[in-house]
Amino acid sequence: MSEMVVKNVVCPVCGGSCEDIQVELKDNSITVKNACKMGNGKFQEVVSEHRIKDPMIKKDGKFVKVSWEEALDKAAEILANSRRPLLFMGSETSCEAQEVGLHMGEYLGGVVDSNATICHGPTCMGIQEAGLPTSTCGVAINRSDLNIYWGTNPLASMPRHMSKYGLFPRGYWTKRGRFDRKVITVDPRKTDTAVASDLHIQLQPNSDYELLNALLTILNGKTPHHSVEQVTGIAISVMEEMVDMMLEAKFGSINVGLGAGSSFGKHRNIEMALNLVKELNNNHGTKFRIGALRGHCNVAGFNQIATYLYGYPFALDFARGYARYNPGETSCVDLLREKDVDAALVLGADLVGHTPADSAKYLCQIPMVCIDIAPGPTPSGADVLLPGVIDAFECDGTFYRLDNVPVYFEPFTDSPFDFTKSNEDTMKQLFAKVKELKEKA
Ligand code: SF4
Incomplete structure (x- = not known):
């Protein structure tokens, strides 16, 4: 293998499809720049013994x-x-x-x-039920001042999502990157992503549907039935705080992971999340997009x-x-x-x-x-x-x-x-x- 450096290579590992990878091939070895650990592992397959x-x-x-x-x-x-x-x-x-x-x-x-x-089969089915109010990641980079990670831990599953698309990139209306954005993570686990967030909604496993319903109820100016606190493990006051953050956002980006579509409720959870986004867009003076974090390239x-x-x-x-x-x-x-x-x-x-x-x-x-x-x-x-x-x-x-x-x-x-x-x-x-x-x- 001859010596060469190639720039702007696309990484074929996760759905991030990072297109800024630099590869240096030399003496049957490969040095990779810009890729995360997962990406680097795949690049090493080119010269691996076990191919x-x-x-x-x-x-x-x-x-x-x-x-x-x-x-x-x-x-x-x-x-x-x-x-x-x-x-x-x-x-x-x-x-x-x-x-x-x-x-x-x-x-x-x-x-x-x-x-x-x-994996995201239920997400596809939810979209068939309710339609997909979405945008490209580029729109989210330029506009999004609130990021919600629902049922996903991108720091592990798509390690460059926060730096490329979600949290840190500086966009036209988000010039200060992280300082112009808030982050909410909805996850039963205290993940690295949850720790890096402004608000962690640590719901009970398999209560996504009930939580989404309660948020929609609050958005419509009503108070959800008190039993939702027991089912989801989240106080109604915290749900109200979350809805306030959503209403204060100029542009919100919801990123759903497998935790949303694979817990009880499956595609109905996604349908409910899509209805929440439509409701936010229709009647409340803010703008939201929703997209799935796809695991494979x-x-x-x-x-x-x-x-x-x-x-x-x-x-x-x-x-x-x-x-x-x-x-x-x-x-x-x-x-x-x-x-x-x-x-x-x-x-x-x-x-x-x-x-x-x-x-x-x-x-x-x-x-x-x-x-x-x-x-x-x-x-x-x-x-x-x-x-x-x-x-x-x-x-x-x-x-x-x-x-x-x-x-x-x-x-x-x-x-x-x-x-x-x-x-x-x-x-x-x-x-x-x-x-x-x-x-x-
Ligand atoms: S985030 Fe995904 S696409 Fe980007 S380098 Fe890592 S594995 Fe590859």
């Missing part, structure tokens, strides 16, 4: 190195012979690769899902392209020849638990490591093709393992940032393989083989 470099097929329970053609043939055979395959298009790859997966799922009459199904991308191509953000079932969507039935955890799929393709995600044990167990029992860059539970459970290319490092493409802004990324090095240029290329080669087999049959 998956060879196509492999499992024979008698052990992986055997094979040619690219043989691995691709076997992968295509698994998918073409399946009556109902699950194609899991993970968020650690480009929209371009995910799009091929969606088309392949439609062609095969399978199910196509992505990480939102096990391109988890928002799948929701975007699946929606504009097929009308639904995740859990798309093509069994009837057109897309159906019914989370709880057509979502991957439920399909695996019910043993409703008979083969799987997993791209750019550790699905085995992130689904409940019974679903993960079944996933490892059915024929599985995996495209990944490094060993882990999912590659270990696969029958065919295809080496992954690292998006934003080794090929170009598109991610959608946490605020649904598309970010085009360019590589700073080439694909280390002569058999594939990118995960999109791998998916296209695989789809061509699947079509060949199907048309022969």
